[in-house]
Amino acid sequence: MRHLLHVLIALCILSSANSALADDVVYAPGSRIGLVPLIGLTPAKTFPGFETADQRVKVIVAELPVTAFRDVENVAKSNVADPRGQKPQGLETASGQGYFIVEAAKNGDDNVRRYSMVISGGTFSGYVAAQVPENVGKIYSDEAVRKMFATVALRKDVPVEEQLGLLPFKLSELSSFKLIRTLAPGAVILLSDAEAENDIDSKAFMIISPIGSVPERPDDRDRFARDIAATIPNLREGRITMSESMRINGSPGFETRIDGTNTRTNTPVTVVQWLVFGSGKTAMRLIGSTPRDGWSEAFSRFRAVRDGIRPR
CATH class of the missing domain: 3.40.1000.10 (Mog1/PsbP, alpha/beta/alpha sandwich)
Known part of the structure; x- marks a missing residue:
């Protein structure tokens, strides 16, 4: 005992x-x-x-x-x-x-x-x-x-459903992108054709994030779109080829296209930036980048992702 x-x-x-x-x-x-x-x-x-x-x-x-x-x-x-x-x-x-x-x-x-x-x-x-x-x-x-x-x-990867569930918006279309990665959990998400993170810049990719401090007056949005496009990372010798207002999913938006050179791969790329303006001084920013010779195919995929975004 x-x-x-x-x-x-x-x-x-x-x-x-x-x-x-x-x-x-x-x-x-x-x-x-x-x-x-x-x-x-x-x-x-x-x-x-x-x-x-x-x-x-x-x-x-x-x-x-x-x-x-x-x-x-x-x-x-x-x-x-x-x-x-x-x-x-x-x-x-x-x-x-x-x-x-x-x-x-x-x-x-x-x-x-x-x-x-x-x-x-x-x-x-x-x-x-x-x-x-x-x-x-x-x-x-x-x-x-x-x-x-x-x-x-x-862990090697975060389940896609877990990443998407944390976002402040619904992302219903992934356009067959292979790599899904949150850059800031619950805020910024990356979609890419690359199979490894060190190869992202050589493939088509998108970055989607909400932003604040955007102009409320429509007349100020063209300048804002051009200014913020100049902050896109890893892009040099950028030349804006188009910048115009449009309706995106029923909301006021702005599309800007840029031809430039990716600083990491030193290759020509074409980039599209969409701003979808919400209430107050907020907007959704979408950046799509692809090697220039793959623009036509990539653009339709970028647009499908854009059109699949819905509020929660």
Whole structure:
């Protein structure tokens, strides 16, 4: 009986030690980064990550360029001392080697502990950061947060339905694009013919996002459309070949076409930008880009995606 009692006590202790973590990996909505959250942390509604009910403990996840992991790894492996006294420490995770830092900091008048980690996702770098007020450090201790970070897992893709479900608009037509990726979960989505992210610029692709601060007066929209077209990334020697107002799905809109050169592939491209104006100072911005020799086919697909957008 005494032996059985000792076994039961040991099992209770083990159960208590593990209960700070939930059972399964939970991926932040729309993200390829997930972890086993500590008890009390649930998916956040306003940012990619997790938070407590009182929003005082936060865990944020983000996808960074692939070079971010290499840069941190080089610092961790170098013999150069960090003037701040901080140096990334290796941490083995569910998805391989990560580099982890713990810092004491201030959030307003509150003392907090800040944790961050970078891990390689192959074509991207996974970033996880947490902030914990000092007065809850007994629950969310350094060791507990470290164990949580060790559970970080990366998935190759986010299910298309999950990505589309987070958008503030309905996207009913994908026009056979192969790669679907949210650039900002719940806000910006990329559709591409590329099979890998490092090949996007050489294929037809679209970027769709809501924008604010647009002019309400119709007379100002031509200038606005031209000005914002000049901000399209990875485009040089751009020349506007057409810019005119039109009705798009029953709403006032503007179409602008540009011939230019893609800065990454150094090849001629044709780009179309549609602005669909909504209520107030908001609009939907759609950018479609394709190698110039594939314009005719790509344009009809771009237009099909545009015409399939509906409000939620």
